Amino acid sequence: MSNGEGNTFGGRLGRYVRVGRAVGGLAARAAGQRYLGLKVDRERDARQLKEALGGLKGPLMKVAQLLSTIPDALPKEYVAHLSELQSNAPAMGWPFVRRRMTAELGEGWEKKFRRFEHAAARAASLGQVHRAETSDGEALACKLQYPDMASAVEADLRQLKVIFRLYERYDRAISTENIHAEISERLREELDYAREAKHMRLYGRMLRNEKGVHVPEPVDALSTRRLLTMNWIEGRPISDFTEAPAEVRNALAHNMFRAWYVPFYEYGVIHGDPHLGNYTARDDRSINLLDFGCIRVFPPKFVEGVIDLYFALRDGEPDRAVKAYETWGFTDLRKPVVDTLNIWARYVYAPLMKDRAQAIQEDNSTRYGAEVAGKVHAELRKIGGVKPPREFVLMDRAAIGLGSVFMRLKAEINWYRMFHELIREFDAKALAKRQKEALAKAGL
DSSP states (O other): OOTTTTTOHHHHHHHHHHHHHHHHHHHHHHHHHHHHOOOOOHHHHHHHHHHHHHTOOSHHHHHHHHHHTSTTTSOHHHHHHHHHHHHBOOOOOHHHHHHHHHHHHOTTGGGGOSEEOSSOSEEOSSEEEEEEEOTTOOEEEEEEEOTTHHHHHHHHHHHHHHHHHHHHHHOOSBOOHHHHHHHHHHHHHHTOHHHHHHHHHHHHHHTTTOTTEEOOOBOGGGOOSSEEEEEOOOOEEGGGGTTSOHHHHHHHHHHHHHHHHHHHHHHSEEEOOOOGGGEEEOTTSOEEEOOOSSEEEOOHHHHHHHHHHHHHHHHTOHHHHHHHHHHHTOOOOOHHHHHHHHHHHHHHHGGGSSSSOEESSOSSOOSTTHHHHHHHHHHHHHHTOBOOOHHHHHHHHHHHHHHHHHHHHTOEEOHHHHHHHHHTTOOHHHHHHHHHHHHHHHTO
């Protein structure tokens, strides 16, 4: 998207026309391949899709990022190009950066840094990151938001609502009302970099005893609501380690599991954006957790419901399962609805049921969750559909996104023991107290 396109009506219309053409053309060619045996150029199609989506600076690009985290949900050529959107979205040039930095830190802002790199080190959906140094040589990452993002995000959210409504006219298996509401609130929060700085401090506190996980620290004097400055932490993309020795891949998976689920089971907090661009790995097998815009805080009873459902499935207690779903916020829990929800739950909980090292998914398929999701979707259509509660949306996304990363790493570890170590002394009242204290110290 050029600097001038912005959030004008014509600009927005142009963006969606390009995306519509690209996606429509891809769908037509995919159908031709499947039903008519026509040959397609997937590499060309993948480039076109990336070009269409690359100019979007809002939720539609984030959908692309999520798709790219699910192995074989798309052809490998598509995944290769879409994954580039995670860390190589089109960056804005130096004149733009200079104006934006002046708007955030005032005239003479360059004097606050010993060095500020003109070219972006990383660009993503809402902003881009520049490397810099303090006057005493400390390495910094300066995350600068694109201009007019609040307007662009609102425009994209309206477009997303239209897409959801059209979808529900043809398929009522899943009500999208709460999904849209949850995405909307989280995206609006992501625009507030002052809030993200608080999230960063929260995670630094929650993970302070995890030697295998590193969290950057914000620099308040060089931050605003649209500029977030933090210390720079070195690391390599997780994708660099997919062919590493098994002990390296398993160590990375172990640290990722701890990074996501220690905060959830001990504080009721989860990082809701698990695509590959949001963490890097160090040579000592520890990981860097990055980007704290999409964070979800859950009531202690929700966390308790997650644990209750595990034991309900393990021990064959249907009433306990119903209670767990009610705790999450599901309604109209007729037996066919519960039976269908249990299909998905058994799949997600399966790696936690056996006390042995294993892959996150035992069959040979690399399409993590795709076949099960299809079966659940078909069953929901038969019984009249379901309305997922808002709190379920991000939890499900995080679980599947993280599971997909474990698939990419081909990790085989004892998920059962890691899970049971976290829930062994679970107490909802103790969690509530820890959560309240941690949020208060982070200023949330």
